[in-house]
Amino acid sequence: MRTTRAVPRANLSGVELRRFVREREVLAELATGFSNRVVAQRLVLSQRAVEKHINSIFAKLGLTVDDSLDRRVKAVLMFLDESALA
Numbered sequence: 001m002r003t004t005r006a007v008p009r010a011n012l013s014g015v016e017l018r019r020f021v022r023e024r025e026v027l028a029e030l031a032t033g034f035s036n037r038v039v040a041q042r043l044v045l046s047q048r049a050v051e052k053h054i055n056s057i058f059a060k061l062g063l064t065v066d067d068s069l070d071r072r073v074k075a076v077l078m079f080l081d082e083s084a085l086a
Contacts, residue, residue: 057075
């Protein structure tokens with residue numbers, strides 16, 4: 001099982017920091033069980049933007065397409081585990 005590391009915010013540019021913050025917001029919304037459409041509405045984003053953020057999250061977490069694993073559920077579990085440690 002792969003663990004996540006916190007990204008040092010001091011090393012991020014302004015654009016990267018905004019993207020990082022937005023991805024965490026998207027992941028938090030996914031943790032509530034909302035669909036991409038609802039997440040988009042709640043965060044005032046396009047559905048395509050939410051999909052791009054989710055794909056970026058999967059890539060950063062090293063979650064590849066795997067029939068035995070739901071990447072969305074795994075990403076949320078990793079997020080919740082990290083949040084519990086914070």
